[in-house]
Amino acid sequence: MGVKERRTREKEQLRRQILSAARELFVNEGYESVSMRKIANKIEYSPTTIYLYFEDKADLLDSVCKETLLDLLNTLERLKEDTGDPVEALRESGRAYVEFGLKYPQDYKLTFVIRPQFQKGLGLQQGSVGERVFNYLRAMVSECIRQKAFRQVDVETTGQALWSAVHGVTLLLIDFSDFPWTEKDKLIDMVIDTMIDGLTA
Amino acid sequence: MGVKERRTREKEQLRRQILSAARELFVNEGYESVSMRKIANKIEYSPTTIYLYFEDKADLLDSVCKETLLDLLNTLERLKEDTGDPVEALRESGRAYVEFGLKYPQDYKLTFVIRPQFQKGLGLQQGSVGERVFNYLRAMVSECIRQKAFRQVDVETTGQALWSAVHGVTLLLIDFSDFPWTEKDKLIDMVIDTMIDGLTA
DNA sequence: CTGATAAAATTAACAGTGTTAAGTTAAGTT
DNA sequence: AACTTAACTTAACACTGTTAATTTTATCAG
Incomplete structure (x- = not known):
């Protein structure tokens, strides 16, 4: 057949x-x-x-975003080099996250801003690609704590706080492109480094 | 007449x-x-x-957002208590910012996410209310550095980094309301405290 | 090759959109 | 009472997402 x-x-x-x-x-x-x-x-x-x-236009958006999330996940997982330094690995992942957002600003906004508005209630289901991305972050944080590079902080809250920080700088750089930002990479590093410094014992 | x-x-x-x-x-x-x-x-x-x-629908949105920004500015300026501890003042302002966003989530999104999309090119002009809000933040950071509570960091970049962090956590809490966040205030404090810890000498 | 069957794609319609140009109504002045 | 101007409305344009009904296309049985 x-x-x-x-x-x-x-x-x-x-x-x-x-x-x-x-x-x-x-x-x-x-x-x-x-x-x-x-x-x-x-x-x-x-x-x-x-x-x-x-199904409808929202479903179309949903499918587009799913692809974007897979792309982001691949980008992040490609970084895994097992340098042995979990903090440095986390720092690199953070940079890669923001750079991904700035490389595909509209895709990023579709996924992390527009989509949640058009399908309230089912943003990050179990087994979804979005969950896998966050699991990746969770694992990195976990490793930092296990190796005593971070002080004894809550993995869950720490991961969420780090996500907040990188999400925030990504969106501000995208949305307020005419704001007199200091040099872009300097700002990104400042956000990530400051968070990591704050988490380091 | x-x-x-x-x-x-x-x-x-x-x-x-x-x-x-x-x-x-x-x-x-x-x-x-x-x-x-x-x-x-x-x-x-x-x-x-x-x-x-x-002028048009975007102008209407613009005017609504201007009011929101004035409201936010008032909320922040009402906090000024001159406790003498600039770091604590900054911490409180950060909390107030996020709480404002969560109290009026849709107003916050209109102002900081939707509006920039509908009037690209003129997001934060000189003399605008938006600029005044950022000036407030700048002043607080400046004071922290002047009193040697922060290490010798760049005021501009630091302000922008702090804004990134609070903006990020605000938007994530609004947009992904079904995500399994840890206790809301715990997360907000984590973001703000970690940033401040990272900036403290 | 013919006719039936199922899948795929289309047309037409509904009630709605932001915005403009032209026209009407109401208020104040002389 | 006639004129002027400001305030407001009507009608129209080319669009929107989506549904129901219909037509076209492709495959299979005889």
């Missing part, structure tokens, strides 16, 4: 086509400014066809 | 009426979901009347 498999493949292909058209438009014009008709035009299908592949 | 003054007063009154209707709707239904027609209905005027008082 090669036919059914080909059909499945073709469906998957169109799904991906829709997804990549949606991402490009969302990123360039903003989620709200993109209409289903625009996406449909881009892929040269009728608007309603999209509804055969995605 | 009492007539002209009455007219001016009446105009100002309607302006405020529009503004407060817009704020209520923006906060309860989200900026994008609110139409000019909805606002007009609420105040029992035709939609186009609003355009006699505000």
